[in-house]
Amino acid sequence: MTASRTYYFDSNATTSVAPEVLEAMLPYLTEKWGNPSSPYRLGKNLVAPLQAARESAAALIGADPTEIVFTSCGTESSNTAITSCLYTQPAKRHIVTTAVEHSATRNCCAALAERGYAVTFLPVNRDGSLDLARFEQALRPDTAVVSIMWANNETGVLFPIPQIAALCRQRGILIHTDAVQVPGKLKIDVNELGVDLLSLSAHKLHGPKGVGLLYVRKGTPFQPLIIGGHQEEGHRGGTENMPYLVGFGRAAELARAVTPEQRRTLAALRDSLEQQILTQIPHTTRNGAKEPRLPNTTSISFVGVEAEALLLLLDQLGICASSGSACTTGSVAPSHVLTAMGLSPAEARSTLRFSLDYENTAEDVAYLMSHLPRLVAELRAAASPRTAARVSPALARAS
Numbered sequence: 001m002t003a004s005r006t007y008y009f010d011s012n013a014t015t016s017v018a019p020e021v022l023e024a025m026l027p028y029l030t031e032k033w034g035n036p037s038s039p040y041r042l043g044k045n046l047v048a049p050l051q052a053a054r055e056s057a058a059a060l061i062g063a064d065p066t067e068i069v070f071t072s073c074g075t076e077s078s079n080t081a082i083t084s085c086l087y088t089q090p091a092k093r094h095i096v097t098t099a100v101e102h103s104a105t106r107n108c109c110a111a112l113a114e115r116g117y118a119v120t121f122l123p124v125n126r127d128g129s130l131d132l133a134r135f136e137q138a139l140r141p142d143t144a145v146v147s148i149m150w151a152n153n154e155t156g157v158l159f160p161i162p163q164i165a166a167l168c169r170q171r172g173i174l175i176h177t178d179a180v181q182v183p184g185k186l187k188i189d190v191n192e193l194g195v196d197l198l199s200l201s202a203h204k205l206h207g208p209k210g211v212g213l214l215y216v217r218k219g220t221p222f223q224p225l226i227i228g229g230h231q232e233e234g235h236r237g238g239t240e241n242m243p244y245l246v247g248f249g250r251a252a253e254l255a256r257a258v259t260p261e262q263r264r265t266l267a268a269l270r271d272s273l274e275q276q277i278l279t280q281i282p283h284t285t286r287n288g289a290k291e292p293r294l295p296n297t298t299s300i301s302f303v304g305v306e307a308e309a310l311l312l313l314l315d316q317l318g319i320c321a322s323s324g325s326a327c328t329t330g331s332v333a334p335s336h337v338l339t340a341m342g343l344s345p346a347e348a349r350s351t352l353r354f355s356l357d358y359e360n361t362a363e364d365v366a367y368l369m370s371h372l373p374r375l376v377a378e379l380r381a382a383a384s385p386r387t388a389a390r391v392s393p394a395l396a397r398a399s
């Protein structure tokens with residue numbers, strides 16, 4: 001059976017390009033195809049729309065347009081932020097981050113550790129929260145940068161960035177935050193946050209894939225990662241990707257227009273899905289603190305169920321969700337976020353993330369819930385009793 005439409009519960013992985021965004025982009029893929037650095041009108045006429053995109057992006061986060069550096073993705077933004085802090089302070093060779101960062105930060109820091117930098121990967125509590133006293137103890141005189149995400153993409157848990165930033169600023173340590181999951185879901189104000197650097201990615205806010213943004217606070221020492229032409233005021237070489245930058249600008253306007261009322265509605269829909277799963281399906285648990293977290297994300301472990309198998313069954317029904325596991329040839333590595341929170345590898349492999357969006361409706365949730373309890377029961381029944389006993393003695397007794 002093939003479902004005729006898609007029920008999308010994976011907005012933290014990517015989002016659709018909004019029709020308004022596509023419409024704004026199209027002229028720059030067709031008649032307005034010039035290079036904004038050119039001296040003739042075909043190019044020069046692009047300078048104003050480029051500036052408008054920068055202003056829209058800046059407005060989304062309460063920044064000045066001169067503090068916006070466009071990049072190719074969120075990953076490039078975070079890599080640029082971290083390496084810039086190291087290049088500009090060669091005497092400082094220590095990085096503080098957490099064990100639950102997106103691979104964009106985590107693997108960048110791991111690669112830097114292999115090149116001789118000292119990296120502290122701070123552990124998290126069982127509910128995914130960070131111990132601020134422990135964070136403070138990790139800061140050293142030679143700490144060049146703290147890179148800590150604002151919202152976790154797997155659990156939605158929020159870290160207290162204003163407090164973290166204040167502790168950094170007291171010590172003259174540069175602070176970068178990966179805020180890729182935040183636009184449209186929470187209000188962003190870089191001055192309230194107090195960060196020096198902040199990363200965003202357009203495809204998480206209904207813009208196109210392949211364009212990101214790095215906020216660089218005025219006065220922050222900076223060295224580019226991508227070295228080339230004078231584009232982005234020398235902060236990032238490479239001819240401006242006009243259609244995508246314009247798309248980012250339009251997407252930023254849409255994200256900024258999201259109202260508190262819409263956010264409450266989104267949170268209520270997420271809460272409704274979460275409650276239905278936890279009450280209608282036995283042996284399920286939510287991962288991560290209930291608050292503070294993003295209004296759209298829930299991470300649930302289904303004891304005794306292989307999440308990868310459940311995802312395949314859901315896909316046949318047109319339902320998209322995520323397991324958080326990294327599929328590497330032949331084997332499934334459990335999510336590093338969930339294992340850092342103290343889940344066993346088996347518990348982590350039994351976990352699904354549902355991440356909603358303003359496009360989701362109560363009907364979508366009803367459709368999901370009309371199938372999920374049965375699929376979970378079938379997978380549990382198919383698992384050997386021995387497997388059931390290993391993951392949950394209670395479940396083995398029940399079956």
Ligand SMILES: *Cc1c(COP(=O)(O)O)cnc(C)c1O
Pocket residue numbers: 012013072073074075076102104149151152153178179180181201202203204210211212
């Ligand atoms: C998606 C994501 C990224 C990476 O963004 P790309 O544009 O895909 O490189 C980084 N951090 C978080 C938290 C994300 O969710």
